[in-house]
Amino acid sequence: MSRDAALGAREIAKVFPFYFTLDRTLRIVAHGPSLGRLIPHLAVGQPFDQVFAINRPKVRAEFDELARSQRALVLLEIRAVDGLLLKGQLVECEPDLLIFLGSPWVTSIKRLQNVGLSFKDFAIHDPISDYLVLLQAQRTSLDDASRFAAQLEASNRTLQTAYTRLESEVTRRERTESELRHAQRLNSLGQLASGAAHEFNNLLTPMLCLTQEVRDDLPEGPVRDDLDAVVEACHRAAKLIANMLTFGRGVEGPRSRVELTQIVHGAAHLLRATIPTTIQLTSEVSAARGLIVRAEPTQLNQVLLNLAANARHAIGDAHGTIAIGIEAVHLDGGTAASGQALAAGPYARITFTDTGCGIARAALDHVFDPFFTTKGVGEGTGLGLSIVHGIVANHGGRIQVESTVGVGTRFTIDLPMLESPHDAPAETDARGQPWPVC
Amino acid sequence: MARLLVIDDEALVRRALRRILEGAGHQVTEAADGAAGMIAFLAAPQDVVICDMVMPVQDGLATLRHMLAACPTVKFIAMSGGGRSSAGSLLDVAARVGARVTLDKPLSKATVLDAVTGVLAGTP
Amino acid sequence: MYGLVNKAIEDLVTRNHGGDAWLQIMTRAGVSGPFVCMRQYPDDVTYRLVEAAGQVLGASSSDVLEAFGEFWTSYTAQEGYGDMLGLMGDNLVDFLNDLDNHHARVGLSFPELLPPSFECAELPDGALRLRYTSTRPGLASLVVGLLRGLGKMFHEDLQIVHERSLGPGCDEFLIHRARPA
Numbered sequence: 001m002s003r004d005a006a007l008g009a010r011e012i013a014k015v016f017p018f019y020f021t022l023d024r025t026l027r028i029v030a031h032g033p034s035l036g037r038l039i040p041h042l043a044v045g046q047p048f049d050q051v052f053a054i055n056r057p058k059v060r061a062e063f064d065e066l067a068r069s070q071r072a073l074v075l076l077e078i079r080a081v082d083g084l085l086l087k088g089q090l091v092e093c094e095p096d097l098l099i100f101l102g103s104p105w106v107t108s109i110k111r112l113q114n115v116g117l118s119f120k121d122f123a124i125h126d127p128i129s130d131y132l133v134l135l136q137a138q139r140t141s142l143d144d145a146s147r148f149a150a151q152l153e154a155s156n157r158t159l160q161t162a163y164t165r166l167e168s169e170v171t172r173r174e175r176t177e178s179e180l181r182h183a184q185r186l187n188s189l190g191q192l193a194s195g196a197a198h199e200f201n202n203l204l205t206p207m208l209c210l211t212q213e214v215r216d217d218l219p220e221g222p223v224r225d226d227l228d229a230v231v232e233a234c235h236r237a238a239k240l241i242a243n244m245l246t247f248g249r250g251v252e253g254p255r256s257r258v259e260l261t262q263i264v265h266g267a268a269h270l271l272r273a274t275i276p277t278t279i280q281l282t283s284e285v286s287a288a289r290g291l292i293v294r295a296e297p298t299q300l301n302q303v304l305l306n307l308a309a310n311a312r313h314a315i316g317d318a319h320g321t322i323a324i325g326i327e328a329v330h331l332d333g334g335t336a337a338s339g340q341a342l343a344a345g346p347y348a349r350i351t352f353t354d355t356g357c358g359i360a361r362a363a364l365d366h367v368f369d370p371f372f373t374t375k376g377v378g379e380g381t382g383l384g385l386s387i388v389h390g391i392v393a394n395h396g397g398r399i400q401v402e403s404t405v406g407v408g409t410r411f412t413i414d415l416p417m418l419e420s421p422h423d424a425p426a427e428t429d430a431r432g433q434p435w436p437v438c
Numbered sequence: 439m440a441r442l443l444v445i446d447d448e449a450l451v452r453r454a455l456r457r458i459l460e461g462a463g464h465q466v467t468e469a470a471d472g473a474a475g476m477i478a479f480l481a482a483p484q485d486v487v488i489c490d491m492v493m494p495v496q497d498g499l500a501t502l503r504h505m506l507a508a509c510p511t512v513k514f515i516a517m518s519g520g521g522r523s524s525a526g527s528l529l530d531v532a533a534r535v536g537a538r539v540t541l542d543k544p545l546s547k548a549t550v551l552d553a554v555t556g557v558l559a560g561t562p
Numbered sequence: 563m564y565g566l567v568n569k570a571i572e573d574l575v576t577r578n579h580g581g582d583a584w585l586q587i588m589t590r591a592g593v594s595g596p597f598v599c600m601r602q603y604p605d606d607v608t609y610r611l612v613e614a615a616g617q618v619l620g621a622s623s624s625d626v627l628e629a630f631g632e633f634w635t636s637y638t639a640q641e642g643y644g645d646m647l648g649l650m651g652d653n654l655v656d657f658l659n660d661l662d663n664h665h666a667r668v669g670l671s672f673p674e675l676l677p678p679s680f681e682c683a684e685l686p687d688g689a690l691r692l693r694y695t696s697t698r699p700g701l702a703s704l705v706v707g708l709l710r711g712l713g714k715m716f717h718e719d720l721q722i723v724h725e726r727s728l729g730p731g732c733d734e735f736l737i738h739r740a741r742p743a
Binding site for chain 1: 448450451453454455457458461492518519542543544545546547548550
């Protein structure tokens with residue numbers, strides 16, 4: 001005869017510490033130590049359905065029905081411990097004695113702690129701890145995934161920002177290249193103009209001299225008057241060429257004492273020749289003789305020419321007016337184009353007004369920004385006004401703009417005026433001035 | 439009544455100057471470049487030299503230097519069509535080297551005659 | 563070792579010395595992150611990280627190991643295992659003696675786990691003798707740190723002495739307790 005194991009109550013308690021046995025009256029006749037720790041006031045003899053509610057199988061709490069459910073997975077709700085389930089099975093170990101073998105079904109460590117249990121309360125073989133370990137591992141993996149997802153998102157954002165910056169850099173570079181090409185074209189034009197000017201001056205000499213020579217031999221009369229007209233035309237042509245040379249030179253010199261009226265007249269003269277006659281050009285220099293500033297003449301010319309180009313674009317094909325004015329003003333302070341504070345004192349004010357389409361309020365803030373332009377590609381690079389701003393800043397001055405859409409625009413430039421405007425004569429572009437021997 | 443040497447590669451300029459100067463009673467010799475001008479200068483005495491700065495073969499500056507070497511008291515009038523710029527222009531250099539007068543083209547009758555009269559009188 | 567270990571080293575360094583120091587260490591060790599906690603990495607990675615950490619932070623490898631050992635207990639507590647630690651015993655002796663069981667369980671679900679073994683005996687004067695056995699040599703300082711961390715967890719004032727080494731990966735420690743259980 002072979003021996004087989006037969007478990008006594010003590011062994012059962014070790015291996016199924018949450019067990020309990022029911023007699024025919026459905027009272028708890030014995031239970032494991034952990035069940036006792038789990039359910040407060042659990043007493044031998046307590047009726048089954050005082051302690052438990054059957055979650056499954058769907059049978060009544062009746063001995064025979066339970067005895068017939070030995071094949072079922074049994075889930076019991078513990079009334080005293082809200083929501084906690086015991087999971088196990090029923091075995092009729094002796095006639096009229098049912099034993100429930102199982103343990104609490106827990107899905108989180110927190111739950112265990114809430115009900116006051118620890119691993120020690122479970123049998124060593126009970127898979128509860130394996131299950132919780134797996135759960136925790138799953139949680140850790142999910143955390144990892146979230147962490148990596150967040151890192152990815154952040155990387156994406158960085159990439160997106162970098163990409164946007166790259167895009168704008170590329171655009172900026174393209175505009176710069178376009179501007180460079182534009183400048184190179186201007187440079188070539190300037191050189192061309194310089195070369196042509198030399199030739200023009202050569203040809204004007206016989207035109208002027210010979211006409212004058214012939215005219216001097218003539219008596220008063222219409223023929224002599226006609227030749228006087230020719231001489232005048234030659235003088236005007238010479239002046240135009242001289243002004244062109246000043247602008248086309250391209251080489252900027254040092255700053256010197258400069259008389260503003262002269263500069264404005266020179267620029268206006270040049271502008272008149274290059275602006276369509278649909279645009280009226282006026283320069284008001286009222287009581288402005290002798291306004292001396294320390295400036296670089298080529299740069300001041302550039303300012304006026306750039307403002308004129310801007311005004312011309314604003315007026316377009318319509319009829320319009322460009323008015324340049326100079327006056328002496330006294331300022332009590334303010335902010336210079338460089339951002340620093342303006343000193344109080346005398347300033348030479350240049351006002352540049354046009355009757356063009358005006359600048360919208362929103363654009364006014366950006367009008368001096370490099371590359372800010374309302375012109376189409378190829379029409380202009382948007383650097384004109386930023387150059388004007390830069391030159392005014394370099395000269396320690398201030399530039400302001402007022403505009404009304406549909407009416408026009410006014411630029412006001414204030415440059416520090418040197419004291420005593422009646423001092424030594426300023427640089428001029430006079431022709432044929434004899435120079436002393438060095 | 440003086441002997442004037444006009445050096446310029448532009449024939450029309452030479453013609454214009456000849457007309458004005460002869461009209462004022464002077465004697466005019468022409469040359470089309472600095473080398474020809476040098477030969478004319480050495481061949482016969484000249485009271486005033488009027489010379490363009492930019493010419494082929496030999497330009498105005500080199501001509502000025504040669505003439506000064508041959509005759510330190512030469513009365514040299516330099517002219518140019520390139521316009522005045524900051525220090526370093528041809529006319530400025532010519533003046534420093536020894537030109538008595540510098541003229542910017544285009545020239546007018548009055549400018550030319552005044553310059554010649556002044557140089558002859560020794561005023562500049 | 564599971565990525566969790568390498569990540570713990572990263573967290574220890576980052577918290578105390580900043581992210582830049584950790585990047586230096588990773589570069590020096592020739593290792594690149596990030597570490598997936600539940601993935602297995604060659605032991606070599608961990609050894610190199612420990613050595614590089616020592617070099618960058620100006621400490622010996624054993625100092626690094628000890629600091630890590632102590633950090634491990636509080637780290638695993640914070641990473642959500644803490645609740646489980648609470649379930650693994652409510653005093654130092656039980657905890658240490660149950661550790662092997664616990665590791666075995668974990669090893670069932672994570673077969674690549676090569677856990678060390680801890681055997682703890684109480685001495686008549688209340689001190690503990692702990693025998694530590696591992697497949698990985700040279701980690702005695704780690705154990706010292708671990709024990710220190712456990713001491714803190716169980717609110718015990720411990721004096722840990724590395725008594726002797728019985729071979730590579732086999733060491734005995736003497737643990738003196740100020741307040742014996």
